[in-house]
Amino acid sequence: MTIDVTPTEDAEARLAALVELSRRARALADAVVLTDVPESEVTAVAAELAALTERLGALRRESPRSFELGPGGVPRNVGNAVTGSANPHALPLVVRVTPERTVRAELSFRPVHAGPPASVHGGVSAMILDHLLGEAVAAAGFPGVTGTLTLRYRRPVPYGEPLVATAEYTRSEGRKTWAEGRIALPDGTALAEASGLFVTPAGWLGRGAGDETGSKSGQAPVRER
Numbered sequence: 001m002t003i004d005v006t007p008t009e010d011a012e013a014r015l016a017a018l019v020e021l022s023r024r025a026r027a028l029a030d031a032v033v034l035t036d037v038p039e040s041e042v043t044a045v046a047a048e049l050a051a052l053t054e055r056l057g058a059l060r061r062e063s064p065r066s067f068e069l070g071p072g073g074v075p076r077n078v079g080n081a082v083t084g085s086a087n088p089h090a091l092p093l094v095v096r097v098t099p100e101r102t103v104r105a106e107l108s109f110r111p112v113h114a115g116p117p118a119s120v121h122g123g124v125s126a127m128i129l130d131h132l133l134g135e136a137v138a139a140a141g142f143p144g145v146t147g148t149l150t151l152r153y154r155r156p157v158p159y160g161e162p163l164v165a166t167a168e169y170t171r172s173e174g175r176k177t178w179a180e181g182r183i184a185l186p187d188g189t190a191l192a193e194a195s196g197l198f199v200t201p202a203g204w205l206g207r208g209a210g211d212e213t214g215s216k217s218g219q220a221p222v223r224e225r
């Protein structure tokens with residue numbers, strides 16, 4: 001996991017434009033799933049969208065933006081499907097690390113995330129929890145990829161309402177690290193709970209937190225084992 005972009009001022013202005021484009025694309029997606037306009041209008045809008053898609057596709061990257069250093073050397077991943085401000089698929093989830101090194105995000109799902117009537121698709125909740133557990137193991141110094149993820153859906157997860165997602169590291173053994181998390185109502189009532197096992201790929205080891213070739217160059221800081 002190596003960060004390869006040092007942004008310039010121009011790059012930041014361009015990113016701001018992409019973030020706004022993504023925000024509008026999210027609003028468009030919600031408008032699509034909720035629209036009740038006549039078929040002729042739907043067909044006309046679809047034609048306009050085809051033209052817009054062609055304009056954006058005039059110059060294409062091979063893949064979405066990945067890890068990079070933002071202003072002040074802060075790592076970010078603007079193309080990420082869960083947190084990426086420049087990815088229309090993302091909520092985007094804003095994850096904060098607490099002083100205790102647990103992680104927390106305030107979120108609100110949208111109509112585009114619907115699964116069963118009036119509630120969020122279970123796979124969408126799983127995606128959010130997968131990411132949050134991954135952030136929790138990274139915050140504890142044991143970054144890794146998901147090996148297994150287990151969910152318990154306790155109550156339907158609503159969209160359009162403020163919710164809180166939290167996760168914490170629980171233990172580590174060799175390259176394996178476990179974490180737990182949940183999506184809850186603001187009063188703490190758990191709606192979906194997850195536990196997961198993350199594996200640190202062998203190639204990520206050997207870089208200590210804060211060393212010259214480690215976090216400063218964007219290599220995920222990995223704790224000694």
Ligand SMILES: CCCCCCCCCCCCCC(=O)SCCNC(=O)CCNC(=O)[C@H](O)C(C)(C)COP(=O)(O)OP(=O)(O)OC[C@H]1O[C@@H](n2cnc3c(N)ncnc32)[C@H](O)[C@@H]1OP(=O)(O)O
Pocket residue numbers: 001067075130131132133134135138143144145146147148174175176197199200201202218219220221
């Ligand atoms: C600056 C940056 C900061 C970054 C922070 C941002 C956070 C972002 C958060 C993002 C979050 C989003 C996250 C995502 O979306 S990650 C995307 C979803 N996950 C993947 O794509 C993972 C794909 N799988 C692999 O790459 C490999 O299979 C891995 C790396 C997992 C293991 O291949 P490797 O060759 O390394 O493994 P090994 O055979 O030497 O085994 C090693 C040990 O591990 C145990 N094991 C292995 N696999 C599993 C398994 N599936 N369940 C249970 N256990 C498993 C195994 O038994 C053995 O244990 P032991 O026998 O030693 O006891």
